[in-house]
Amino acid sequence: MEQAIDQLLARPGIWRASETARHTGARGEHIPTGFSVLDTALPGGGFPSGALTEVLHDSHGMGELRLAMPALARLSRGGRWIAMIAPPHIPYAPGLSARGMDLSRVLVVHPTSEQQSRWALEQALRAGTCAAVLAWPEHCDDRSLRRFQLAAETGNSLGLLFRDSLAAGQHSPAALRLRIDSDNGQRLGVRVLKCRGATPGPVQLDDRPAGALHEQQPLPLHN
Template sequence: MLTAAKINPEHLHPSLWRASQLARSFARCVSTGHPALDNQLPGGGWPTGSMTDLHTQQPGVGELRLLAPALSAVADRQIAFLQPPHPPQALALAGMGIPPESALWLRADRTADALWAAEQVLRSGSCGALLFWQNQVRPESQRRLTLAAQEGETLFFMLRPLAAAQDPSPAPLRLALRPRAGGLEVGFVKRRGPQRDEPLFLPMQINPAHRMQPRHEVAPAHRVAEPALHQ
């Protein structure tokens, strides 16, 4: 007879794991490009077909630099930027290894339209990644987006304020991002594995030229789509 110590919880159900270990990801994962961070994530990278919450102290703390290696890896399909604080900038994207021609800039006048657009991008499977900036998202909308993400293998990042990390979310992975001298501090709000109270410091060069810039300073990326979205 197998003892409890010999039973692998994942053999009982894919959603089970030991609290002392990182869960095994059954979805395809894309390396973050930062080995120290990969070692702290179930599956060793960003999960596809799932919602990942990134909570930032403020826009432009280095979140795009953090995501750049993964976005570059899936840039054979379009990278959708939905409701970014500033238009994507072609030179900045190219400097981070993201082909500017893969950038798709989407914006909507109403939150309901933006949420609808996010669902369509996720369900269509046409984009390698979706970055969706939104300050507040109702729980029922989060659940709809989670279900839509599960229909494909799109990298899906919700970028929200740091204060939103206190709110519940169905996202299995939630990280808090804060700028630090010479890099970025990553706090683990939620992950399928043991709790980590100590943040992870990732050294990286945060070049101001590699951030999204206001419209009057630079031209937006190529193939930018900016119509008002209507359901």
């Protein structure tokens, strides 16, 4: 009997209570955004892991991806994947690398339809192999958002949905909703729309995260 137990415990898929977490962003914890002002404004001190975060913006390129880059760089060094589902532009590898991303842990998925995009997003969130899943859905109804939220909880993944600011008036089960107010190349204006325990309102990010690109350098996504 003891020999059988020893063989079982030797299998790599067995977790022991004495073991430390194998990856950054354990269930129920928060992932620092890399912007100290925003981390202070959020009760958990960052993006909630195992949940959806919505980043709303008026148009692509306002700084929405730059807002997430410090957290993504941190997660990419934790051993799990960073998945991008149907990005609106081609990911620019040198730009991602300059911000500290481990490119060997980045997956880019190019579905051929919106339906396939939603399916890929849900599967990536649920799988448990992705530390973060980024998506740019064109349309999201309440049912789809709830499925994504449940999938993020199941897979303990940070789900980042970049959506049009018009979605601000739509009910959402996302744990955190932020809106990009402005980006003049040096600062990000962020408004907290929804966060349990936080007061909704603007947050001016005066500090730039370590490893941020200079204004003249290429952005992580480009045509």
